[in-house]
Structure formats: C-alpha cells, structure tokens
Amino acid sequence: MKKSKSHEKSGSVIIARQEHGISRKLMSPNSLRILYRLKDNGYIGYLVGGCVRDLLLGREPKDFDVVTNATPNEVKRMFRNCRLIGRRFRLAHLHYQDEIIEVATFRSLASEEPETDPKEAHGAEHRQRPPRMLKDDDGMILRDNVYGTPAEDAQRRDFTVNSLSYNIADFSIIDYTGGLADLNAGIIRTIGVPDVRFQEDPVRMLRAVRFAALLGFTIEENTRTALVGAADIIVRSAPARLYEEMLKILLSGEAAKCYDLLRQTGLFAALFPNFSNWLDAESEGFPHTRFGHMLNYVDDRIQQGYKISPPLLLALLFGEYIDEKAEHFRRQGAPWLQSVDAAVAEFMGETCPIVMIMNRVGIALRNIISQQTRLNKIPGRRPESFIAHHDFNDIIEYCRITRGDKKDVAKQLDWWVAQAQQQTPVSLPCELTNETKAPQRKRKRRRRLKPHGSKGPRPNSSADRDTP
Ligand code: ATP
C-alpha cells in the first residue's frame, strides 16, 4: 500500500481507492449489493472489521459485516430478506441462499451523554430513543444500544486492526484508530485504555490471543501487560460465550500457538484450573504430553482443510485426562462404562461453570471414549446398530488417531471400516474409505486471496455477544 493519505476533521485517515489493494472482486457479491442499495437510498454503507483487515492482509475473510447510519427498521424496509435480531443491540440479518450478512447501525461510545440518533449524527430527522448503555459495578457492559457516528462506531471496536472501514461511496478505506499502521507493523493493540477495554468485555483477551496467533502478530506491550493483569477476570464472561470462543481458538488452525499464549498470559489456568494443574503434574512419573501432540495434530488437520467435530476435538484434547479419572473410578470397583460416565460427569462438572460445554457435546464426548472398548469386539452383538451409532465416525477417528499405529488396532479398524462401507458407504468419512478428500473450503496458514465464493451461514452473530 502506498503512503499517500488524507486526514479528515474527525482525526480519521482516508486511503483513496487507487492507494490500497482491496478489490471489489474479492468481496462477497451480496455484501456489495447491500452496500450499493444503502448508498442508492441515501445512507452511509461501510464494510467493517475483520473482513477489511483480512482483505488488506491478503487473507480470505470469514464473513462480511456492514455498518450503516440506517436504523434496523429502515434496513428492514429496504430489504425483503431482512430479519431483525438481538436483545442487547438490534441488528439486521440479511439472508441469502448461502450466506447471512449482518448489517449494524453505527453505535455510540457514550454511556453518559444523551444518545445520538444515527440521522442526528448526520443532521436529519428525529427518531425514537433506544435504551442506554448499562455497565455493572466492575465496568462490564450489560446492555448497549446507543446509536452513534462512524468515528464512534470505530472507537468502540476491540483492536485497532479490527476497526478499519471500506466506504462504498468512493471505495476508500477509513482509519479512525491507527489500525493501518498497526496492520502494517503486525500489532494487536486495544483501542483506548486496555485495562478498561478488558474489564468491559473480558472475551476481548481471548480474541487478542486468537488474532495474534492467527495473523502472526505481536500483542502490543501495554495491551499485553493489561491482559496478563486481567487474565483472572475471564471467568466473569458468559460460559456459553467462552465455549464458542474456545472452539474458535482450538479450530483456528493455530491452536498450539494460541495455547502457548494462553499459558503465558495466565488465561488457560483461569479457564481450565483443574486440567491446567493436572497438565503441570505427572502421572506415575510421566509428564502429560498428549495434549501438546493433539494440538499439533488438530492444527495440521485444520490447515489441510479437514473438519473436526467439537466432541472429537474435546476427546482428543481431554481424553487422557478423562481416562485417568475413569481409571480412578474403575479401581474403586466400578465397571468400565460407569467409570467413564462418572469421569465425563466430573470433567463436565468442573469445566462447565466456566466454559459451558453443551450437554449434547458432553454426551457425544462420553460415547467416543466409552465406546472404544466396543471396537475390540469383532463382530460383537449387533454390529450394524453400532455402525449406525450417531458418533460412529468419531469413535473410529478417535481410535485411529490415538491408537491406530498399533498393528492389531489398525486391523480392527480395517474390519469396522469394511463393515461400515457395506452398510453405509456414503456416510463414512472419506479418509476411512480411502477416497480422495471431499471438496470443502480449504484453510491454510496464509490463505491466498481468491474471488469470494459461497459459504454457509454464520452460526454466531454479534447480537449474541455480551457486548458489541
Ligand atoms: P473473524 O475472522 O473471527 O470473523 P472478526 O474480527 O471479523 O474476526 P467478528 O467476531 O466477526 O470478528 O467481529 C466483527 C467485528 O466486530 C470485529 O472485527 C470487531 O471490530 C468487532 N468486535 C467483535 N467482537 C468484539 C468485542 N468483543 N468488542 C469490541 N468489538 C468487537
């Protein structure tokens, strides 16, 4: 990117179309359609956040987010495929066949001043007042529904590199926070005072770690000091949100790097205190090394474009820990299946108050671990119903990954795979059928930019976040 920039009154820097490398060909066509329609109706329309960051870095964005000065109701009137969502902050979701695009109204920074209507911010008509921002005694944001200006909207984002906007009106990039300089220098820096920003929303600490690892960036010194100081308050975040964020981290393709950062900063010990203690200790004179191996394995698979289900992921990472608990119950006289049940229940009991693993994921995790012994029984009772088991593929995968290098185990797996192929050839994972990989979107460490293709709807929206 060339250096030439223009400075605006708001303190923003504008990078003109010919001076940045972002092409509209690389954007989701639906997001472009939305931006053009907003513009044609007289509204501001920007692409913001991670997609602008990724486009500038030559990475393929995961999703495209739009911000505008149109209110959610105005967006709804403009788009027939619009659904309004969100309790804390009203958002418009525009539904397309293979994509959902989130359209948010500019939000304000201000918690104390009277809230601004997006149109008032740009000198137009009056509108009904939304509820004000609400913080708890520790400064954590509980409700936040105040419309603002584009500059305010950028200021309330988490990191400078996540606050860049692409303006459809003149195809320029607007930088309100110094994000471009940080992007070029490879720095993750909070916008504003890092202690305050982490107090407001502790999940930002996990996001800092994920972006640093994924982009190969360093966490700026003050941001890092604040993060280490605030690591313990991560447990104040909603457990369901921490689970989602941990899944993003563990399935990012850079889980090992993230783990190193989580360890160094104290976040890992805060999130998984019992497991973390166990990991540091030894069992019968042996250190616990499987977790580290599994992180590397998972990273390799994800980088090769494979998917890993959450239960299989948890089994790979926590299986050794759960096995040890199960062995403890077994020594007390419980049968194996009951021992695994009790071990998984204990694991869920200690993990879920902080990181909420959904019940159905916990059940599948238990099945993966407890059904390993079923694989030894060939054919055993009713093999066809075992093959039809919902978690059969994960049970096989877990065995292959953890014990598949042993000759007798490999033979057993071959037998089950052959049986399963006869029974349900289509449902088998391609690897088990020795076929080539199923076509799916590949994620590499540094993905090459390609014109935007189709993708599935996003499961999570920012309306579900505790804060913006
Ligand atoms: P990803 O590649 O994971 O999608 P992203 O930066 O796009 O990264 P999103 O969760 O999609 O992350 O969020 C979109 C944008 O919303 C972010 O870039 C950031 O500007 C803003 N944002 C998200 N979460 C927060 C948060 N907790 N606090 C402040 N701003 C946030």
Ligand code: MG
């Ligand atoms: Mg995103």
